[in-house]
Amino acid sequence: MTADIRIAVVTGGGHGIGRAICRRLKHDGVQVVVADLDQGAAKVVARDVGGVAHSVDVGDENALELLVASVERDVGPIDLFVSNAGVGYGDAGDSAASKAGGLNPADDRWQQCWNVNVMAHVFAARALLPRMIARRGGYIVNVASAAGLLSQIGDAAYSATKHAAVAFAESLAITHGEQGIQVSVVCPQAVATRMIGIEDDSESMQGGFGGNDVDGILSADEVADCIVRGIAAGKFLILPHPQVAEYVQRKASDHDRWITGMQRFRRQLMGEEQ
Ligand SMILES: NC(=O)c1ccc[n+]([C@@H]2O[C@H](COP(=O)([O-])OP(=O)(O)OC[C@H]3O[C@@H](n4cnc5c(N)ncnc54)[C@H](O)[C@@H]3O)[C@@H](O)[C@H]2O)c1
Numbered sequence: 001m002t003a004d005i006r007i008a009v010v011t012g013g014g015h016g017i018g019r020a021i022c023r024r025l026k027h028d029g030v031q032v033v034v035a036d037l038d039q040g041a042a043k044v045v046a047r048d049v050g051g052v053a054h055s056v057d058v059g060d061e062n063a064l065e066l067l068v069a070s071v072e073r074d075v076g077p078i079d080l081f082v083s084n085a086g087v088g089y090g091d092a093g094d095s096a097a098s099k100a101g102g103l104n105p106a107d108d109r110w111q112q113c114w115n116v117n118v119m120a121h122v123f124a125a126r127a128l129l130p131r132m133i134a135r136r137g138g139y140i141v142n143v144a145s146a147a148g149l150l151s152q153i154g155d156a157a158y159s160a161t162k163h164a165a166v167a168f169a170e171s172l173a174i175t176h177g178e179q180g181i182q183v184s185v186v187c188p189q190a191v192a193t194r195m196i197g198i199e200d201d202s203e204s205m206q207g208g209f210g211g212n213d214v215d216g217i218l219s220a221d222e223v224a225d226c227i228v229r230g231i232a233a234g235k236f237l238i239l240p241h242p243q244v245a246e247y248v249q250r251k252a253s254d255h256d257r258w259i260t261g262m263q264r265f266r267r268q269l270m271g272e273e274q
Contacts, residue, residue, distance in 0.1 A: 002139075002232055004139075005025075005030055005080045005139065005231070006076070006079055007031045007033070007071070007075055007076050007077065007079050007080070008025050008030050008031070008032055008078070008079065008080035008081070008082065009032075009033040009035055009068075009071055009078055009080070009081045010022050010025070010033070010034060010084055011035045011036070011056070011058050011082065011083050011084050011085040011120065012036055012058075012084040012086065012143075013032070013033075013034035013035055013036050013045055013082075013084070014034065014037075014038045014040075014044070014045055015036070015038065015041055015193065016191070016193030016220050017143065017188075017191055017220045017223050018036070018082070019041075019045050019220065020219075020220035020221045020223065020224035021082055021084060021224045021227060021228075022034050022045050022048075022049050022051065023045075023048065023049060023221075023224070024221070024224040024227075024228050025080075025228070026048075026050065028228065031051060031075065031076075032046075032049045032052075033051055033052045033053075033054060033075060033078075034046045034049070034051055034052070034053050034054070035054040035055075035056045035085075036053075036054075036055070036085070037055070037056065037057050037058075037085070039053070039055035042054065042055060052071075052074075052075060054067050054070075054071070058083070058085045058123070058124070059112075059115030059116045059120055061119075061123040064120065064124055064127055065123070065127045067127075068081075068124070068127035068128055068131070069127070072131060077131070077135060078128065078131070078138070079137075080138075080139045080141065080231070081128055081138070081139070081141070082141045082143065083120055083121045083140070083141070083143065084141075084143040085120060086116060086143060086145070086162075086195075087112055087113060087116045087117065088113065088158035088195060089109040089112070089155070089157065089158070090154055090155050090158075091154050091155055091156055092109075096156035097156065109157050110157045113157040113158055113160075114157075114161055114164075117144075117158070117162060117164070117165055118165055121165055121168050122168060124140070125140060125172055128140065129181065132181055133176070133179045133180070133181065136179065137180045138180070138181055138182070139181075139182045139184075139231060140169075140181065141186065142165055142172075142183070142184070142186070143186045144162045144165040144166045144169065144185050144187050145162040145188060146239075146244045147159045147162045147163075148162030148163045148164075148166040148185075148187055149163075149166060149187050149244060149247075149248050149251075150247055150251060151262065153262065153265065153266045153269060154266075154269070166187065169183055169184075169185035169236075182234060183236060184230055184236055184237075184238050185237060185238065186223075186227055186230070186238045187237065187238070187239055187244060188218065188239075188241060189215055189218075189240075189241040189243075190215075190216075190217040191217065191218050191219070191240070192217050192218065192219050193220055216241075218240055218241065222240065223240045226238060226240040227240075
């Protein structure tokens with residue numbers, strides 16, 4: 001971790017990757033603010049890392065502005081903001097364009113994904129940039145997904161919004177890099193968290209489960225470690241699964257061939273391959 005980072009905010013810090021980032025930052029001597037929709041989980045992690053808990057819905061612009069303002073007032077200038085909270089519900093009824101789906105059938109999952117996976121990053125940047133630019137320094141890390149570079153079979157809303165998250169991080173870096181704003185975007189494949197149905201990642205890891213996904217499932221701790229090393233190196237694109245770089249190159253070199261390959265892979269996953 002760079003010595004410049006003393007105070008960090010982590011959204012979605014109550015569980016999974018966010019919780020692992022909080023713990024890793026604490027280990028590196030950073031003062032951590034744990035922000036999560038799940039207030040109870042945020043409090044538990046904050047207690048664990050000697051930090052502060054904030055209950056916040058990152059899809060609500062006012063709530064994010066309040067979070068940034070109150071941390072800057074009560075804790076100090078935010079050196080690092082990790083927009084990690086994210087949601088994915090899966091396609092419903094085998095349709096890429098379906099409205100309802102997955103865990104919250106009553107909600108429009110496209111809107112939910114848009115609010116949490118994209119607009120939350122915009123809202124955070126909108127609140128942070130004037131402050132960070134005024135002091136000519138600040139680090140913004142946006143957790144997207146490999147689905148934002150490739151595509152997630154079976155979740156169109158997640159794929160589209162994670163692509164948008166990657167594009168927004170690129171715009172942030174291009175527009176504000178020369179004003180002293182450092183930006184990273186994180187694009188993992190499978191990670192052992194509730195998002196892929198693993199309730200407590202740390203305990204599950206003790207049983208060992210790596211390898212049953214295409215390129216293996218990383219633990220949240222491994223991803224947090226990769227993120228912190230990426231920050232220290234000032235890397236824009238952080239790929240906890242290094243294979244993703246090669247897949248992106250293959251996609252870029254022949255998009256049509258990539259689509260045909262993904263169609264074949266989808267048939268295999270659905271058990272439709274002859
Ligand atoms: N687990 C994976 O396989 C995987 C792979 C690639 C990318 N990611 C991304 O990593 C990030 C973290 O996911 P995770 O795997 O740790 O999932 P998780 O479900 O374990 O944790 C997500 C956290 O975000 C919080 N959250 C959800 N909606 C929120 C909101 N509106 N406001 C504030 N907090 C909210 C949840 O309460 C939870 O604590 C997400 O952006 C996800 O898309 C995960």
